[in-house]
Structures are given as structure tokens and as C-alpha cells.
Amino acid sequence: MAYPNRYQAKHLAILGFVASIASAVTFWGVSLKSESYIGGFHPYLNQAQAGYQIDHGKNPIRNREFYLIMMGSSILMAGLILSADDGAGNALIDLRPDAFRKDFAETAIITGQIFNESLGTAIAGGLSWAVLRGKKTAEVVWLNTAPAQVKTALEKKTLAVTWLKEFLKAPHAWIAGRTRAGKTFLMLWILKEILKADSNVELRIWDIHYLKPDPVTGRKNDWMRLPRSYVQRKPEDIMAAFLAEDEELERRKELGINKPKRIILIDELNSTAKACNGGKGKDGEFSRLLAKFLYESAGYGWKFLLSGQALAVGEADISEDTRRNMALAICGDDAADSDALLRLSKSKAKELAQEAGTLLKQKVRVACVQIPGRGATIQVIPDLSMAPTWEIKTKQPQDADLAWWKSIWTSEKKQWLETLAYRFVAGEIKSPLKEEVCQGFGVPYGPRSPRYARFVADAWRNAVEIAKQRLEKDEE
Ligand SMILES: Nc1ncnc2c1ncn2[C@@H]1O[C@H](COP(=O)(O)OP(=O)(O)OP(=O)(O)O)[C@@H](O)[C@H]1O
Numbered sequence: 001m002a003y004p005n006r007y008q009a010k011h012l013a014i015l016g017f018v019a020s021i022a023s024a025v026t027f028w029g030v031s032l033k034s035e036s037y038i039g040g041f042h043p044y045l046n047q048a049q050a051g052y053q054i055d056h057g058k059n060p061i062r063n064r065e066f067y068l069i070m071m072g073s074s075i076l077m078a079g080l081i082l083s084a085d086d087g088a089g090n091a092l093i094d095l096r097p098d099a100f101r102k103d104f105a106e107t108a109i110i111t112g113q114i115f116n117e118s119l120g121t122a123i124a125g126g127l128s129w130a131v132l133r134g135k136k137t138a139e140v141v142w143l144n145t146a147p148a149q150v151k152t153a154l155e156k157k158t159l160a161v162t163w164l165k166e167f168l169k170a171p172h173a174w175i176a177g178r179t180r181a182g183k184t185f186l187m188l189w190i191l192k193e194i195l196k197a198d199s200n201v202e203l204r205i206w207d208i209h210y211l212k213p214d215p216v217t218g219r220k221n222d223w224m225r226l227p228r229s230y231v232q233r234k235p236e237d238i239m240a241a242f243l244a245e246d247e248e249l250e251r252r253k254e255l256g257i258n259k260p261k262r263i264i265l266i267d268e269l270n271s272t273a274k275a276c277n278g279g280k281g282k283d284g285e286f287s288r289l290l291a292k293f294l295y296e297s298a299g300y301g302w303k304f305l306l307s308g309q310a311l312a313v314g315e316a317d318i319s320e321d322t323r324r325n326m327a328l329a330i331c332g333d334d335a336a337d338s339d340a341l342l343r344l345s346k347s348k349a350k351e352l353a354q355e356a357g358t359l360l361k362q363k364v365r366v367a368c369v370q371i372p373g374r375g376a377t378i379q380v381i382p383d384l385s386m387a388p389t390w391e392i393k394t395k396q397p398q399d400a401d402l403a404w405w406k407s408i409w410t411s412e413k414k415q416w417l418e419t420l421a422y423r424f425v426a427g428e429i430k431s432p433l434k435e436e437v438c439q440g441f442g443v444p445y446g447p448r449s450p451r452y453a454r455f456v457a458d459a460w461r462n463a464v465e466i467a468k469q470r471l472e473k474d475e476e
């Protein structure tokens with residue numbers, strides 16, 4: 001069947017008719033729609049988060065009448081086309097079903113051809129334009145007009161994790177700030193990040209306020225549910241633990257080893273030093289050991305994480321030298337106090353305090369941070385309100401003796417032991433326990449031999465019981 005490849009009057013009429021009906025439907029649809037509007041566009045800034053907020057709303061569409069009139073006109077147009085004739089008295093649109101179906105199909109085919117041609121032309125044109133312009137991709141442009149303060153907060157927020165990474169590269173870290181400045185929360189974050197990066201560390205926490213309820217929230221800090229045995233609370237226990245660390249340090253020096261890594265976290269350094277020094281101030285044992293450790297221990301695998309009220313610790317006075325090699329952070333309101341910042345930067349203290357003050361006013365948590373070899377900067381501390389839900393999971397230390405017993409206590413071994421026991425019960429041999437049995441298991445005999453006391457002795461007793469029963473049966 002041959003199709004015409006151009007429109008005749010009847011095809012145009014059908015096209016017009018369909019278009020009119022389609023427009024009428026569209027206008028009707030639009031007249032029912034509501035319209036969204038943007039009512040406000042304002043920056044917001046809350047706890048370490050900044051951005052824009054846009055108010056949206058919806059109204060029933062304005063000028064509804066206009067669309068209804070357009071709909072009416074389209075219907076009228078469709079009616080006119082239906083009733084139009086070719087001037088010779090023949091209707092343009094033949095409404096008899098067979099004729100209409102054929103004309104409609106032809107219209108669709110011609111339209112499709114014309115559409116394809118136009119599309120091809122447009123694509124070819126577009127391509128040659130692009131080639132001529134030498135463009136391969138669309139360009140991307142950025143709008144960067146956030147108000148200055150919002151921008152610093154935004155930028156700093158994205159940098160929050162970066163600064164902590166750098167902060168933790170220093171051998172030891174010290175966090176200062178008044179009560180409720182967020183020192184402990186910051187410690188939780190630090191600890192989490194350290195363990196995320198490397199879980200093969202020996203962690204010790206010395207916290208004289210362990211499990212003391214927070215005066216405001218009532219929450220007790222349990223160091224992310226760390227088992228109790230990792231934490232020392234009493235000054236005498238802390239002191240004993242410190243002396244044990246000292247022994248370990250000497251041992252490592254002797255052997256020249258620096259593994260495994262040891263993390264010692266001392267929360268509330270000032271009060272701890274005071275309680276542990278026994279009234280001797282910085283000549284006390286605790287302060288003496290602390291100075292030694294901060295000075296020498298990093299090379300043997302230690303990392304100290306300290307928190308205290310201020311960097312000037314009368315009791316545990318840390319030399320300027322030592323402090324220069326530590327990562328320091330002054331959190332909370334003190335970060336906006338230029339006097340407090342003098343210890344970090346004499347020349348920039350005022351400027352830094354001002355920057356911190358601006359952020360604090362916007363309810364952003366900040367710290368003045370110093371990383372060895374770099375100038376002090378103001379950094380944002382992210383929202384850590386989830387910190388109390390974090391959890392440190394500890395692996396049980398391997399029970400080496402149990403593992404040994406499981407590997408050696410095979411059915412052959414059991415049979416061998418029961419045979420020996422039977423011969424012993426039957427009076428064939430004297431007790432083989434001390435020699436043959438212990439040799440068979442490769443353990444020394446006696447209650448002070450842990451493998452013997454825990455496993456071998458029991459196994460022998462059982463074997464003897466079984467042998468006695470068997471012997472009775474055999475004698476019956
Ligand atoms: N980064 C943070 N994000 C959200 N909340 C925080 C953050 N830091 C601290 N807080 C809130 O402030 C309170 C006090 O923080 P934190 O206990 O860490 O202070 P602190 O400096 O250790 O005080 P103290 O000297 O009394 O031990 C916390 O209970 C917590 O609700």
C-alpha cells in the first residue's frame with residue numbers, strides 16, 4: 001500500500017482536529033493545577049551545620065479563567081474543523097469509520113516522517129555546531145555567594161574530620177577547656193577514630209570521675225561500654241598502673257621494641273595529678289613519670305591522650321619543649337579567650353579568639369587547635385551527641401591453654417588414657433600419672449603446672465572412674 005508523503009487537506013484537517021482536542025484537554029488540566037511558590041530564602045546556622053532553607057508553598061493557579069477560555073476556544077476550533085468542507089461540498093474530514101481510520105493512519109505516518117526528518121536535521125545541526133565550537137561537554141558553573149561567616153562554618157565543617165586526622169598524627173594529644181567545654185565528648189570521638197584506624201592497641205583509661213553522673217544530663221560516661229578492667233579510677237590504682245607502664249617502658253627500651261601500641265587516656269589530668277602526687281606537687285611521682293613518658297615514650301609505642309582544665313597545669317607542668325611536640329586543643333569558651341590562647345600563639349591570639357567568638361555566637365562548637373609544626377587554627381567540632389551510643393567491643397584474649405587442650409584431647413588420646421587407667425586399676429602397673437601420662441600430654445606434673453591442674457588431672461580421674469566400672473563388669 002502506497003502512502004502519500006505529504007499532507008493533503010484532509011490530513012491537515014485531522015491534524016488540526018487532534019491538536020485542538022489535545023489543547024483543550026491540556027488547558028483543562030492546567031486550570032485545575034495549583035502553583036508552587038518560593039516564599040523565603042534564608043541562611044540558617046545551628047550546631048555545626050549551616051545551609052539555606054527555602055520556604056515552599058502552593059496556591060490554586062492564578063488566571064484560571066484564562067485557561068478555561070482557551071479550552072473553550074480549542075473545542076470550538078475542533079468543531080469548526082469537523083464542519084469545514086473543501087469548497088466542492090465534500091467534508092474535509094470523512095467521518096465514515098473506514099475512511100476515517102485510513103485517513104487518520106496516513107496522517108500519523110506523514111507526521112512521523114516529517115518529525116523524523118526534522119529531528120535528524122536538528123541533531124546534525126547541533127552536532128556540527130558543537131564540533132565547530134570545539135565543545136565536548138557542557139560547562140559547569142558554580143554560584144558561590146554564601147555570606148562569609150556561613151561559608152567559614154560550612155568549610156570548617158567539611159574539614160572537621162581532616163583536622164582530627166592531622167591532630168592524631170602527633171605523638172601525644174592534650175585537650176584543655178573548662179567544665180562542660182566538651183573535653184570528654186571530644187575524647188570519645190578521638191578514641192573512636194583511633195580504634196577505627198587501628199584496633200590493635202592496648203588501651204588504658206585513667207579516669208578519677210569514672211561513672212560519676214553528669215551534673216546536667218545525669219548520664220554516666222562508661223567510655224563506650226568499655227569493660228571495667230580497662231579503667232582505673234582510684235588514685236592508688238592509677239599510680240600502680242603508671243608504675244607498671246614504667247616497667248614496661250624500661251623493658252621495651254631493653255629489647256628495643258615499640259609494639260603493640262599503647263594508648264593511655266587520662267581524663268581530668270589536673271585533678272588526677274593532684275590526687276596522685278600525694279601533696280608533692282610537680283615533684284610527685286605521678287608528675288615525674290608523666291614528664292618522662294611525654295618525653296620518651298612515643299618512640300616505644302605510647303600515645304598519651306590528656307584532658308584538663310587548662311594547658312597550664314601547676315601540678316603536671318609540662319615543659320615548653322614537650323608541649324611543642326604535642327597536639328593541643330583548647331575547646332569551648334576558652335577558644336574565644338585571647339589570654340587562654342596566648343600559650344598557642346602570641347601574635348595571633350586576638351585574631352583567633354575573634355574567629356572562635358563569631359562561631360560560638362552561632363552555636364558552633366569550636367576548638368583552637370595546634371598541631372606540631374603548624375600555626376594555631378580555629379576548628380569546628382562536629383555534633384557528637386550520638387557519642388553516648390557508641391560502643392567499643394573488646395575481644396576476649398585467646399585462651400591458649402584451652403586451645404591446646406582442644407587440639408590434644410582426641411579420641412585416640414582418650415582411649416590411650418583409659419587403657420592405662422584400666423591396667424592401673426587392675427593392678428597390672430603402678431600409677432602412671434606422674435611419668436607416662438604427663439609425658440604423653442607433654443606437661444610437667446603438679447598443681448602449679450596450669451595445664452596439668454586444669455585438664456590432665458581431671459581427665460585422669462575420669463579415666464580411672466571409667467576403668468573401675470569396666471573392671472567390675474568384667475569380673476561379674
Ligand atoms: N561535640 C558535641 N556535640 C554535642 N554535644 C556535646 C558536644 N560536646 C559536648 N557536648 C555536650 O556538653 C556536655 C558536656 O560535655 P563534656 O562532658 O564532654 O564536657 P567536659 O569538658 O568533659 O566537662 P567536665 O569538665 O565536667 O568533665 C555533654 O554532656 C554533652 O551533652
Ligand SMILES: [Mg+2]
Nearest residue numbers: 183184185267
Ligand atoms: Mg569530662
